Amino acid sequence: MGNRTANTSMLDALLREAENKLGSAGRKGKTLHTLPMLYLLGDTNAAKTTAVLRTDWNAELIAGEAMRDGEVCPTSTLNLWFADGVLLAETGVALNDSPAQMRRLFAKTRPGSWRTSFRGDAPLRAAVVCVSCERLLGANAASELAALAAKTGEQLRELAKFLGTAVPVYVLFTKADRIPFFAAWVRNLSTDEASLLLGAAPRDFSVRPGSTWAETASATILQSYDGLLSDLQGTRLPLLARETDGPVAAENYEFPREMRKLRNSLSAFLIELVRPSQLHVSPLLRGFYFTGVRAHMVEQIISEAAATPKAIAQQDAGATRIFSALSAQQGATSADSFAPRTSSKKTAQWAFLPRFFPQAVLRDAAALAGSGTTRQASLFQRFVYGTAAALLLLLLIAFTVSYSNNHTIEKQLNAADQQLAHNEAVGGANELAAMSQLEQLDILRSHLVQLEQWQREGAPLGYRWGLYHGNTLLAPARRLYFEHFRALLLTRTQNNLIAELGGLPATPPQNADYNSTYEALRGYLITTSYPQYSTSAFLAPVLTNHWQNGATISSEHRALAQRQFAFYADELTLDNPYSIKPVDTSVNQARTYLAGFGGFERIYQSILTAASRQTASIDFNAQFPHSAETILEPHIVLGAFTPSGYTFMQNALAHPEVYFRGEAWVLGDKAPATIDTGSLKQQLTTRYDTDYITTWRAFLDQAHVVKARSLAEAGTKLGIVSGTNSPLLALIQTASYNTSVQDKSISDAFQAPQTLVPPANKDQYLTSSNKNYVDGLLTLRSSIQQVTASPTGTLDPAAAAPIASAASAAHLAAQQTAQAFHIDAQAHTDAVTLALMEAPITSADALLHGLGPAAANAGSRSFCSAVNGLFSKFPFNPASSVQATPAEVTAVLQPNSGELWQFYNTNLKSLLVQQGTHYSEAPNPPIRVNPAFLRFFNRAADLSAAFFPAGATAPSLTFTLHNLPSNGVQKATLKVDSQTLALKDPPKQFTWQAATAANASLTANDLPLTFTGVWAVFEMLDKGKIERSITPNTYDLSFALELANTPVRAPDGTPIVVDYELSGPGASVLAPGSMSGLRCVDSVAR
Known part of the structure; x- marks a missing residue:
């Protein structure tokens, strides 16, 4: 890791050094990303640095180290050269051995796609691969070349992937002097001839029909190489003419043969080097060349010659015609001329190298032009057009989605309307609406609530784009909802209210309930004449009670109805959907009845109403979102019975005279009876304290835990109930907090919930007082999860044991926690609290009884x-x-x-x-x-x-057949495979084996009954009729003779039958109908 970091730092430092030198040279805008660049790749000892130094390119080193102590040194990380406006990146050992570092180099020197897109073609990028000719020779040349080609080829493909274009590749085979006879062949070349290019430039790599890329590339490369060999062979005679040393002349002649030996290995290497990728752009071979060192005599002229021959014209680097000048020079070199006086000095010269970079690479116009258009730049250019098209497409999609969404709203409203209309036609107006009807009504309500919300806040983006017409649907949707609401709920409710109010006596009987009648009258008047006084906290439970009217329904059914009444109560204050006149006779009767109570009830109810206006009521399931998934609490507590309501009530009870008139719009103008002000305050206080306790007892009594329907659901619910936001403990804390008032009699009545969750813990339900209980729930949940998480857990009856043990422990923990509760002999609040605590455990426990079956x-x-x-x-x-x-x-x-x-x-x-x-x-x-x-x-x-009798591995049966007397039968033969029973034969035992069974037949009076196949004997015996079965596994069978499906009869008209007795171990299986009705019952247990 440390070595990789060091290499990365060195690479970045070298690149920064090159950038700084380019900047300091005043080359504005010329950076590693904008200048042309050649990547010089190759293995160690491939003479990469030497190739740069010995060329006529005059490259300047701007980063890295090339010479040390006057000698060329190995490149450790990277050398960056600059010549004629072109950069050359020579990779060293650290990069060659690290794909990550090589990728970093490519990324750091990649042309910028943004600049390229707006300023034309990208700066050229090409790769030069140096390969020592030593790699082509030797015993392990094939395997070493393959490994080198794979490694370097992967680098080239990575480079092409980074650049996004087909990278031109030029292969330079260095150290050609290692090829036998190279020195003899090249020693007589002139300086100009030795500076020419020795190589070939294959061009056409297009895959031919019926061929693979490798076949096409091999043919192209070999054709180019053969052209090079042909040129080499053409130099033999001219060079022999120059040679004066006889033994060396023979070596000169052998060099082209040695080059031919390299033909196949060189071709295989080049093919593998530039093998294309199927997923990305790939490198493209543009030429391969050779260079090597020769011993060259450099002559220094002492005196001029009489005549100087013309210099050899510069040759074109194309294809393979590189030594054609030799033939032209042959005659010139043989002519005798006046030679100058010279002195000679022997030096090492790199042949065929000087013009490689400036001519073979940088003048390859076709390849370099292609490399200037990168995939990234092309993509960016297309991005603008693509973006415009995409925007249009997105706009089309947006219109489509918006249209679909708006159409769906309208469709859903119509569907709910039609379904409700159908259901209402089936039932009557005064019948209790079914659960399914209220579910449909609630769907319609949810659509209406959504439309109202979108009218206030704006519709989601998917509904807009100029197509949203929810606001125009709002009024029809509201009308539809309230039409069905009236038909399903309101009409029955108002009829029940009218009947109740109109049926009241003139004077209230002893111990009559003032409040229930007052609430009924108040609620009825809000739905008719006084919608401005509507609140969902008051109106929803009143209307729900009178809609239900004592009928037995589920808590879910009631909650669904109450949700509709709550929505109706909220809508009344915004816009009353109905114009309903009250039935005056019922209203007056109720007012007369309430006036008969005297002033006490009127005053008390007026104070309660005033307190509830000041303090919000408590609707537990509404205040605690998602609590209804585990706890249902239908009881809504008026704001008067909360701590803030208690404070208001104490002041109001001290000054009741303010409320002597009550709510005139409810009670009318009927004057109250004479009030005994002396005892009024005490009576009001006592009544309020009693109602406070009664209200919160009802809150706890009516709460119930939602039962789980499966073990998995039980585990989920236990996780919720035992969590930091436990709805169950929140319910207990709600009762605890709201009953912790100054009146000790109220507070003491709810010691149990206050002990379980102290009143002060309003935001922290988990305390030391309930820790053991909660831990028991968590343990039970863990036991259930271990079973439900296993693929076979719930299929194992033994899985009930650990759950039952955990449930017992949880029950015990709950009961031990409840030992701190004071006994409430009157209302049993302690027992009610414990029952709520144990309800989740009981729900899970009940599921265990069905786990085994x-x-x-x-x-x-x-x-x-x-x-x-x-x-x-x-x-x-x-x-x-x-x-x-x-x-x-x-x-x-x-x-x-x-x-x-x-x-x-x-x-x-x-x-x-x-x-x-x-x-x-x-x-x-x-x-x-x-x-x-x-x-x-x-x-x-x-x-x-x-x-399968003892030891049998395949189906087989053993049975016995016995002829019985048969009237009218002269002869009969029964066959089972090769076993035969004639009419007069004694009883015979048969063996049927499924592996060999083939046929069975019964022939009587020359009338055959024949069957074939494995089950032939079963088919034959199934034609018989059981006449009797005296003992187990013994059957009398009769076979009626038939001709063309017509019974054959005796002269006296009776049907002729053949009788047999069937017995033995297999008789119970073979008897007709013995296996009928055989069907597996998938309810194993009960």
Whole structure:
């Protein structure tokens, strides 16, 4: 890790050094990203640095180290050269051995796509790969070249991927002097000839029809190389003419042959080097060249010659025609001329290298032009057009989505309207609305609430784009909802209110309830004449009670109705959807009745109403979102019975005279009876304290925990109830906090909830007082989760044990926590609190009783599915046209390995006990076995024993047939495969084996009855009729003779039948109809 970091730092430092030098040279805008660049790649000792130094390019080193102590040194990380406006990045060991570092170099020197997109073509990028010719020689040349090609090829493909363009690749084979006879061949070349290019430039790599890329590339490269070899062979005669040393002349002639030996290995290397990627752009081979060192005599002229021959013209670098000048020079070199006086000095010269970079690479116009258009730049140029098209497409999609969403709103409203209209036509106006009707009404309400919200806050983006018409749908939707609301809920409710108010006597009886009548009258008047006084906290429970009118419904049913009444109560203050006149006779009757109570009730109710206006009521499920998933609390507590309401009430009770008139709009102008002001304050205080206690007792009494329907759901609910935001503890804390007032009699009445969750813990429900209880819930939840998380957990009856143990421990923890509760002998608040605590545990505990049977039944379903597939076929189902195979019978019925017995060993062994050949329920089983399943299992076990007698591995049966006297039958022959029973023969034992069974027949009076196939004997015997069965496994069978499906009759008109007696072990299986009705019952337990 440290070495990689050091290499990264060194690479970044070298790149910064190059940037700084370019900037300091006054080259504004010329950076590593904007200048042309060649990447010089290659393995160690490939003479990369030397190749740069010995060329005529005059490159300047701007970063890195090339020379040390006057000698060329290995490149450790990177050398950056600059020449003629072109950068050359020479990679060293650290980069070659680290793909990550090589990728970092490519990324740091990649042309910027933004600049390229707006300023034309990208600066050129090309790669030069240096390969020592030593790699082409030697015993391991093939494997070393393959490894080198794979490594360098991956670098080239990575470079092409980074640049997004087909990178031109030029391969320079250095150290050609290692090739035998190179020195002899090159020694007589002139300086100008040695500075020419030795190589080839293959061009056409397009894949030909019917060929692969490798085949095409191989042919192209070999063709170019063969052209080079042809040129080399053409230099033999001119060079021989120059050679004066006889032995060396022969070596000169051998060099082209040595080059030919490299043909296949060189081709294979180049193919692997530039093999294209199927996923990204790839490198493109543009040429391969050779260079090597020769010993060169440098002559220094002492005196001028009489005549100087013309210099060799510069040759073109194209293809392979590189030594054509030799032929032209042959005659010139043989001519005798006046030679100058010279002195000679021997030096090392790199042949065929000087013009490589400036000519072979930088003048390859076609390749470099292609490299100037990067994929990133092209993509960016297309981005503008693509963006415009995408925006138009997005706009089209937005219009489509908006239209679809708006159409869906209208469609949903119409669907709910039609469904409700149909349901209302079925029921009457005064009938209690069904749960399904209220669910449809609630859907319509949710749509209406959504439309109202969108009118206030704006519709979501997916509904806009100029197509939103929810605001125009709002009025029709509101009208539809309240039409159905009136039909389903309001009409019945108002009728019940009118009946109740109109049926009141003139004077109230002893101990009559003032408040219930007052609330009924007040609620009725709000729905008719005084909607401005509507509040959901008051009106919703009043209307719900009178809609229900004593009918028995579920808590969910009631909650659904109350939700509609709450919405109606809120809407009344905004815009009354109805104009309903009150029934004056009922209103007046109720007012007269209430006036009969005297002034006390009027004053008390007026004070309560005033207090509730000052303080919000408590609707627990509304105040605690999602609490209804675990706790249902239908009781809404008026604001007068909260701590702030208590404070208001104390001041109001001290000055009751302010409330002597009450709510005139409710009670009318009827004057109250004479009030005894002396005792009024005490009476009001006593009444209020009593109602305070009664209200919160009702709050606890009416709360109930939602039962789980499965173990998994029980675990989820326990997690919620035991969490930091536990709805159950929040409910207890609500009662605890709101009953902790100054009046000690009120506070003491609720000691139990105040002990479980202290009143001060308004935001922290988990305390030391309930820790053991909560820990018990968490343990129970963990036990359940361990079972439900296992794929087979809920299918294992034994899984109930740890859950039952945890449930018992949780019950005990709850009861131990409740020991701190004071006993409430009057209202049993302690017991009510404990019951709420234990309800989640009881719900989970109740599911355990069905765990064992459910597990057994779940396992039996897959078993029965497989078994019934067999028993639905012939011979088990005589009416089926599909026949079972012996393999299917074996798979199900074979003892030990068959599915029947595997299921028995896994699931039934502890439930059943074998008594002889019969199975019965075991004594005291963990679960009770379904009698119907037990009957099936015994029949299936009998079949298994019959088909697989001791040791049998394939179905077989043994049975006996005996001829019985048959009137009118002169001859009869019964055959089962090769076994025959004639009319006069004694009883005969037959053996049927599924592996060899082929046919069965019965011929009587020359009338044949023939069957073929594995089950032929079953088909034949199934044609018989059981006349009687005197003993078990013994049957008298009769076969009626038929001709063309017409019974054959004796002279006296009676049908002629052939009678046989069927007996033996297999008789119970072969008897007609013996296997009918055989079907697995998937309810194993009950």
